Amino acid sequence: MRAASETPTEPALPSPELLAERLLPWFDANNRTELPWRRPGTTAWGVLVSEVMSQQTQVARVAPVWEAWMERWPTPADLAAAPTADVLREWGRMGYPRRALRLQECARAIAEDHGGTVPADPAELEKLPGIGNYTAAAVAVFHYGGRHAVVDTNVRRVVARLGGRADAGTATTRADLAATASLLPEDAPTAARVSLALMELGALVCTARKTECAACPLSDACGFSGQEVPAGPSRKRQRYKGTNRHVRGEVMALLRDADGPVERARIDAVWHDARMVNEAVAQLIEDGLIGTDEAGRFELPSR
DNA sequence: CATACGTGGTT
DNA sequence: TAACCAAGTAT
Missing domain, CATH: 1.10.340.30 (Hypothetical protein; domain 2)
Known part of the structure; x- marks a missing residue:
């Protein structure tokens, strides 16, 4: 037993x-x-x-x-x-x-x-x-x-x-x-x-x-x-489209492809929701994925 | 233990 | 077309 x-x-x-x-x-x-x-x-x-x-x-x-x-x-x-x-x-x-x-x-x-x-x-x-x-x-x-x-x-x-x-x-x-x-x-x-x-x-x-x-x-x-x-997701999946991650990805893509420092206006143009852009930019800076130059423009971190 | 974190190939 | 999910990690 x-x-x-x-x-x-x-x-x-x-x-x-x-x-x-x-x-x-x-x-x-x-x-x-x-x-x-x-x-x-x-x-x-x-x-x-x-x-x-x-x-x-x-x-x-x-x-x-x-x-x-x-x-x-x-x-x-x-x-x-x-x-x-x-x-x-x-x-x-x-x-x-x-x-x-x-x-x-x-x-x-x-x-x-x-x-x-x-x-x-x-x-x-x-x-x-x-x-x-x-x-x-x-x-x-x-x-x-x-x-x-x-x-x-x-x-x-x-x-x-x-x-x-x-x-x-x-x-x-x-x-x-x-x-x-x-x-x-x-x-x-x-x-x-x-x-x-x-x-x-x-x-x-x-x-x-x-x-x-x-x-x-x-x-x-x-x-x-x-x-x-069995059909169906084996576990809960996170959405991507329209999320903060999506906006972060767009900002990173812009800076990766840029020749030099990028003006804030060009950053804002990647997404229709200004609040989400602000949030994403702040996080990316916090994460060390992007930085700003002396003129306040954005770029990938030099170090 | 759940959730945030990118992007694209496969079904 | 979407949904699903991919040699995970940090919090």
């Missing part, structure tokens, strides 16, 4: 041995080796940059920016020394430009506090600006080959489905981390490959809107195999 406090029975997750046995051959055949940061010789810094750029931006959009970026600023010291306006322009239209600011701060911290070497310890990585639980683990695992759970949206979804659920919850939980960790084999280099393969499976086969169980190496070990993904 199970205690009342126990959760209902769910399909058990596969053993690490079975998972690796199924997943690794699949990964060897399906690994997207064309992703530029997967080229042999990519530095830890290059991997870190690719991970930050890929936070909420599709990898296909990231790849060309990453190429140009690493050509221009190959090391943390290079990015640390760059004018921030150049950094924001190179970031282009990838979205969430605060990430670019954090990445430059990260470069400065690594250059100044870590002798230019990207840390290998997730706890140390997570202290850096813009580096959270996922990115810290990703660098520690994908570059350094460590044995840590790498839990992004793909992995959370795959692990949830292995356990018989259609999808994971809204945020990464302790349970997600523990469940993913329980799937890792003891050997660190093998665990690192399993981590990347799990993510790749979620990106290519076990996707948000549909499952491709026929192409999945884990289908016979999966609690969700053969089931349809």
Whole structure:
């Protein structure tokens, strides 16, 4: 008799041995080796940059920016020394430009506090600006080959489905981390490959809107195999059109594309609601994404 | 735990 | 056409 406090029975997750046995051959055949940061010789810094750029931006959009970026600023010291306006322009239209600011701060911290070497310890990585639980683990695992759970949206979804659920919850939980960790084999280099393969499976086969169980190496070990993904949003989505973020985006686009400092009147012209422009401009200044010159005109920050 | 934070590809 | 959602982080 199970205690009342126990959760209902769910399909058990596969053993690490079975998972690796199924997943690794699949990964060897399906690994997207064309992703530029997967080229042999990519530095830890290059991997870190690719991970930050890929936070909420599709990898296909990231790849060309990453190429140009690493050509221009190959090391943390290079990015640390760059004018921030150049950094924001190179970031282009990838979205969430605060990430670019954090990445430059990260470069400065690594250059100044870590002798230019990207840390290998997730706890140390997570202290850096813009580096959270996922990115810290990703660098520690994908570059350094460590044995840590790498839990992004793909992995959370795959692990949830292995356990018989259609999808994971809204945020990464302790349970997600523990469940993913329980799937890792003891050997660190093998665990690192399993981590990347799990993510790749979620990106290519076990996707948000549909499952491709026929192409999945884990289908016979999966609690969700053969089931349809329920229609409708898996979680609450934020609107974009007409929001403050939208106005911020318009202002940033104007300043990125401008040759020099921009008059306030041109800023005001990006949006019909003057109050929203005021709010957006004030926030962007506060965030350090834009600045003003001695004449009160607006521009991307020089430093 | 919920929400703010950009932009565009895919369905 | 819209809706959905993308290698998340900070608050």
